[in-house]
Amino acid sequence: MEIPYTVTARPDTGLWNAKVGIWLFLASEVMLFGGLFSAYVFLRLDADPGAWPHGLLNVPVGTMNTAILIASSVTVVLAWASLKMRKYNAYWWYMLITILCGVIFLAVKLAYEWPQKFDHFGAFIKKDKLEKYEQYLGNHHLAEKGLPPRTEISGHLHNKEALHDENVKEYEIALDPVNADPSNPQMDRPHFLYVPPTDKVATIEKEDVEYANMFLPKHSSYFATYFTITGLHGAHVLGGVIVFLYLWLPVSKKLYKRNPEHLANRVEVAGLFWHFVDLVWIFVFPLFYLL
Amino acid sequence: MNETHDTLGHKSAVVDVHAAPDEHGAHNVAKHVRKYLMVGATLILFTAITVFLSYVNFGTMKANVAVAMLVATFKATLVAAIFMHLSNEKRLIYRILVFTAFFVLGLFFLTYLAWYDPVNRFNH
Numbered sequence: 001m002e003i004p005y006t007v008t009a010r011p012d013t014g015l016w017n018a019k020v021g022i023w024l025f026l027a028s029e030v031m032l033f034g035g036l037f038s039a040y041v042f043l044r045l046d047a048d049p050g051a052w053p054h055g056l057l058n059v060p061v062g063t064m065n066t067a068i069l070i071a072s073s074v075t076v077v078l079a080w081a082s083l084k085m086r087k088y089n090a091y092w093w094y095m096l097i098t099i100l101c102g103v104i105f106l107a108v109k110l111a112y113e114w115p116q117k118f119d120h121f122g123a124f125i126k127k128d129k130l131e132k133y134e135q136y137l138g139n140h141h142l143a144e145k146g147l148p149p150r151t152e153i154s155g156h157l158h159n160k161e162a163l164h165d166e167n168v169k170e171y172e173i174a175l176d177p178v179n180a181d182p183s184n185p186q187m188d189r190p191h192f193l194y195v196p197p198t199d200k201v202a203t204i205e206k207e208d209v210e211y212a213n214m215f216l217p218k219h220s221s222y223f224a225t226y227f228t229i230t231g232l233h234g235a236h237v238l239g240g241v242i243v244f245l246y247l248w249l250p251v252s253k254k255l256y257k258r259n260p261e262h263l264a265n266r267v268e269v270a271g272l273f274w275h276f277v278d279l280v281w282i283f284v285f286p287l288f289y290l291l
Numbered sequence: 292m293n294e295t296h297d298t299l300g301h302k303s304a305v306v307d308v309h310a311a312p313d314e315h316g317a318h319n320v321a322k323h324v325r326k327y328l329m330v331g332a333t334l335i336l337f338t339a340i341t342v343f344l345s346y347v348n349f350g351t352m353k354a355n356v357a358v359a360m361l362v363a364t365f366k367a368t369l370v371a372a373i374f375m376h377l378s379n380e381k382r383l384i385y386r387i388l389v390f391t392a393f394f395v396l397g398l399f400f401l402t403y404l405a406w407y408d409p410v411n412r413f414n415h
Contacts, residue, residue, distance in 0.1 A: 014381045023384050027391040034395040038402035045406050059342060066338050074331035077374050084320040192346065275374045282366045286359040290345035
């Protein structure tokens with residue numbers, strides 16, 4: 001059976017069917033991401049002063065990934081335009097670049113950004129013990145400047161067994177720059193370039209710690225929302241790449257030969273989804289990386 | 292132009308699918324390519340501007356968030372209007388989106404209400 005209105009407009013809607021379908025789907029996607037963004041807003045507004053982390057993600061890498069996603073949005077719209085102009089070769093190349101951009105974006109996220117977080121450690125100090133660790137927190141300096149206090153000491157955990165072994169009574173941490181030199185005014189705001197943990201090692205007694213963990217979703221509301229939203233977004237990128245692969249493979253050239261307008265419409269619909277994924281990232285990037 | 296009846300019984304015109312058939316015809320599309328490239332460049336430029344502005348101290352964090360969201364909204368509008376062709380779309384799509392906007396704003400409003408009556412405070 002021939003599927004109707006893949007190319008021509010349906011009289012009652014004035015549109016070919018897939019166009020209406022994708023927009024209804026995107027409307028539901030707006031609600032899905034909208035729910036998660038409201039959770040972010042809610043958790044962030046209700047966090048204690050200074051408790052919402054700032055500058056934990058790698059800004060140059062995030063900026064590069066943003067540019068890659070924008071570039072892929074351009075190439076997918078050019079791929080569609082090439083089909084409209086009946087230039088299959090140009091379409092093939094633009095689609096290939098789009099797919100590669102999607103793959104690079106995912107690779108950076110899954111092979112670099114996330115694992116780096118999983119390997120990072122943070123310990124929140126009990127309120128009545130903050131003074132004891134003043135040399136790593138620099139709260140006197142922050143109070144003088146009217147800035148909110150720090151409660152977390154972070155870096156690379158040397159003795160990972162401390163996470164599970166109750167007989168180990170302390171954490172040994174190679175400190176992040178901010179905790180190694182906390183009274184330095186340059187540490188008041190995050191750096192643009194990522195600075196790895198220093199050689200300076202601090203010993204923190206477990207009984208002084210309110211809560212400690214690797215930078216996993218359970219570490220904090222920040223990382224819970226970060227991993228949920230970027231994870232769902234990454235799943236969308238993966239979905240987009242799979243659809244683009246199908247539209248790029250020889251099987252779709254058969255459709256092109258039979259009905260090029262049908263393939264152009266499929267690319268337009270997949271492209272609309274891709275632009276939406278780009279649009280979500282436009283908000284994710286500043287909210288998690290910069291603010 | 293011939294007419295056929297499809298499975299729903301509607302009449303539809305048989306068109307030559309190998310020619311460019313509608314308002315997005317080949318000639319029109321060629322004109323838009325330059326625009327797509329310009330929009331892409333603008334988006335990347337404004338990404339750099341967003342990063343730069345985040346290192347400028349606007350007094351309070353709320354002010355910095357407001358500035359960043361303003362730039363992000365501008366970028367999102369460009370993507371929606373040009374890449375997603377919303378600047379020139381059929382009425383039905385706008386109708387769908389009016390409902391979407393209404394419900395998503397309602398959702399954020401509920402969050403806002405909840406913030407004034409929290410269950411408990413979070414430490415981190």
